[in-house]
Amino acid sequence: MISIFDLEKKFGKLEILKKINLEIAEGKITAIVGSNGSGKSTIMKSILGLVKPDRGEIVVDGITINDNYSYREKIGYMPQIARYPDNLSIIEVVSMLKDLRNSELEINPEILDAFNLYSELEKPFRTLSGGTKQKVNVLIAFLFNPKILFLDEPTSGLDPVSSSNFKDMIRNEKEKGKTIVLTSHIMSDIQELADDIAFLIDGKIKFNGTIDSFLFDRREESLERAIARLMTEVPA
Amino acid sequence: MKFILKIFKYELNNIVRSRWIIFYAIFFLAVSYALFSFTGDGSKAILSLMDITIIIIPLISVIFGTIYLYNSREFMEMMLCQPIDRRSLFFGVYLGTGVPLAGAFAFGTILPFIFFGSFNQLGLLLLLIVIGIILTFIFLSISFLISVRNDDKVKGLGFSILVWLFLAIIYDGIVLFVTYFFQDYPLEKPMLVLSLLNPVDLGRIMFLLKFDISALMGYTGAVFQKFFGTDFGIGISSLCLVLWIFIPLFLSLNCFKRKNF
Numbered sequence: 001m002i003s004i005f006d007l008e009k010k011f012g013k014l015e016i017l018k019k020i021n022l023e024i025a026e027g028k029i030t031a032i033v034g035s036n037g038s039g040k041s042t043i044m045k046s047i048l049g050l051v052k053p054d055r056g057e058i059v060v061d062g063i064t065i066n067d068n069y070s071y072r073e074k075i076g077y078m079p080q081i082a083r084y085p086d087n088l089s090i091i092e093v094v095s096m097l098k099d100l101r102n103s104e105l106e107i108n109p110e111i112l113d114a115f116n117l118y119s120e121l122e123k124p125f126r127t128l129s130g131g132t133k134q135k136v137n138v139l140i141a142f143l144f145n146p147k148i149l150f151l152d153e154p155t156s157g158l159d160p161v162s163s164s165n166f167k168d169m170i171r172n173e174k175e176k177g178k179t180i181v182l183t184s185h186i187m188s189d190i191q192e193l194a195d196d197i198a199f200l201i202d203g204k205i206k207f208n209g210t211i212d213s214f215l216f217d218r219r220e221e222s223l224e225r226a227i228a229r230l231m232t233e234v235p236a
Numbered sequence: 237m238k239f240i241l242k243i244f245k246y247e248l249n250n251i252v253r254s255r256w257i258i259f260y261a262i263f264f265l266a267v268s269y270a271l272f273s274f275t276g277d278g279s280k281a282i283l284s285l286m287d288i289t290i291i292i293i294p295l296i297s298v299i300f301g302t303i304y305l306y307n308s309r310e311f312m313e314m315m316l317c318q319p320i321d322r323r324s325l326f327f328g329v330y331l332g333t334g335v336p337l338a339g340a341f342a343f344g345t346i347l348p349f350i351f352f353g354s355f356n357q358l359g360l361l362l363l364l365i366v367i368g369i370i371l372t373f374i375f376l377s378i379s380f381l382i383s384v385r386n387d388d389k390v391k392g393l394g395f396s397i398l399v400w401l402f403l404a405i406i407y408d409g410i411v412l413f414v415t416y417f418f419q420d421y422p423l424e425k426p427m428l429v430l431s432l433l434n435p436v437d438l439g440r441i442m443f444l445l446k447f448d449i450s451a452l453m454g455y456t457g458a459v460f461q462k463f464f465g466t467d468f469g470i471g472i473s474s475l476c477l478v479l480w481i482f483i484p485l486f487l488s489l490n491c492f493k494r495k496n497f
Contacts, residue, residue, distance in 0.1 A: 011496070048317050050497040069321050077317040083310035087253035088246065096246040100239065100318055124253075140314070150317075 001026035001148065001179045002047060007056035009042055016042045018203040020056070024196075029170065029180040031190040031211075033227065034200030040183045041080075043200070044150055047181075048077055061147065073101065076146035080153045082133035086126035090117070090136055093125075094143065103144055111139050114165040131157050138166060142173070149173060151182040155189055167193060187224040197223075199230060206230060239324035240331070243315075247332020251304075257340050260296060264344025269351070278354030279447075282361055285345060286443050289368045290436055294375045295400050297337055301379025302396040304333055306389045313497045326380075326492050330485065334376045338369040363446055367439040374435045374480045375400070381488035384495060407434050424459040431460075435480040438473055 002024035009017040016039045024030045032040040045051040047058055049065060049072065057064060063071040084093055094107060112118055115135040120128060128136070134157040141149060151170070155163040170193055174180060184190050190197070190211075197214055199207040207214055207230065211223065220226040251257055267288055271281040308329065315325050342365050349361055379396055386392040411430055415423060431437045445464045463469040 045497065050313055050316055052494055052496060069319050072317060072319040075317060077314070079310065079313055079317075081310050083307070084314075085246070085250035085308075085311060087250045092246070092249070096242070097318060099242050099246075100320055 001061060003059045005057045007046060008054045009051060010054055016203050020205055022198055022205060022208060024181055026179050027177045028195040029174050029193050030196040030198060031194035032183045032198045033190060038200040039203045040200055041152065044152060044183060048150060074147040075150065076141040076144065077150045078137045078141035078152060078154055082137050084125040087124050089124055090121045097143060101144060105144055107139065108142060111142060115162055131159060134158055135162060147178060149178055149180045153184055154182055155186060191223040239320045240327045243325060243328025244331045247329055248336055251333060251336040256300060257336050261340035261344045264341055265347055268345045269348040272348045272352045278357035279360065282357055282364055283447065286364055289364060290440050291404055293341060293368050293371045294404050294436060297372045297375035298379045298396045298400050300337060301333060301376040302383045302392050305380060305383040306392060316497065322493050326489050330380060334373050338372040341368050341372065363443060367443055370477050371435065371439055377481050377484040381484040384488045384491045403434055403436050428463055432473065432476045435477060438476055442473055
């Protein structure tokens with residue numbers, strides 16, 4: 001589904017990604033995990049076209065991305081930080097995106113129910129709380145029924161009920177055959193949701209495989225402990 | 237082009253509802269109304285309006301553009317994850333910011349003029365509006381260049397204020413210094429070149445010469461009149477203004493296309 005070959009990226013003198021090779025399987029949930037600054041957001045943003053890699057190739061569903069943008073029709077992205085035009089409402093932003101994609105798809109009522117968003121639809125964004133804006137991120141990411149979903153710290157900023165509903169939605173999407181890529185610092189969420197894990201240290205992939213094999217190899221039951229063990233195995 | 241128009245439509249919709257733009261339109265409305273009321277003479281009111289326009293428009297355009305672009309960063313990230321190209325997003329946002337700014341100025345200035353019915357000065361007012369609109373787009377281009385090139389918001393805003401300070405105020409000081417220091421030399425042509433290099437000066441000179449008060453500027457005024465009064469001079473100065481819009485705009489577009497979000 002998504003293949004990354006020899007991906008390199010530097011910011012100034014700082015090497016963020018060092019010859020990353022990664023295969024993200026279709027129909028599975030893959031978590032990209034690593035410490036702060038390890039390059040997980042840079043990988044995600046490179047696939048989305050937000051970051052321009054120095055070297056390497058990314059192929060999404062058979063399309064080499066380069067300066068191509070049509071592949072993004074298949075993608076839904078939920079960013080970590082939400083910010084929308086202050087004076088527009090949810091309905092207006094949704095109609096703008098529908099207009100841009102020439103889509104007639106309507107907002108999924110299940111999302112509105114799960115997040116209790118009905119009363120917020122007409123209000124300008126400047127009046128919405130941070131948590132509500134995060135829910136709008138979910139709404140927009142799922143809006144066009146995309147084949148691939150990128151979720152950057154998806155549960156941060158959500159209350160426990162919304163977070164639980166959202167995790168159910170992620171599972172449902174996977175059941176429908178969607179490919180989901182997520183990053184999170186909450187290891188219990190990853191263990192609960194993900195099938196595969198790509199573990200990054202210092203811009204290099206240290207492990208790429210199923211969570212079960214990752215835990216089995218380290219004789220641990222908890223992902224958090226297994227990751228801690230891997231990090232201590234690797235010289236800094 | 238269709239993406240540019242679509243993005244422009246929603247940006248425009250967002251910005252016209254911004255309190256800043258409403259305040260900006262009301263400001264010009266109040267100033268213009270006061271000047272027309274107090275002077276009772278259309279040409280004097282327009283001349284005073286020009287003095288205000290030439291300072292306020294660059295300042296507001298460069299600051300509004302810089303802050304708006306920094307505040308739109310996350311929204312732009314979200315937009316760039318849609319199947320649209322960076323060029324369309326860039327021009328859509330540029331036009332969506334520039335048109336309401338220019339519109340607020342034009343609306344605020346024209347309305348009192350119509351109210352007072354000074355239609356004999358229509359040509360001058362239109363010239364003032366055109367210069368104001370051009371200055372809006374020039375300083376918006378500069379603000380886009382600054383904010384696209386600098387990720388640090390405080391640094392970007394500092395640069396923007398510095399650029400305004402330099403072009404609207406310090407530059408004139410430098411010109412005065414050059415005139416004083418080289419007063420024994422023929423300076424008319426270097427002065428012409430210096431004026432062409434600064435959009436604020438260019439706007440001011442184009443306006444003053446049409447106002448027919450160049451005689452007050454002595455021999456230099458006569459030289460300016462000789463240059464700016466001809467088709468060639470008008471062509472060159474218009475070209476300079478257009479270049480002032482497009483050079484920073486395309487430099488920032490180039491940077492925007494390669495930018496890491």
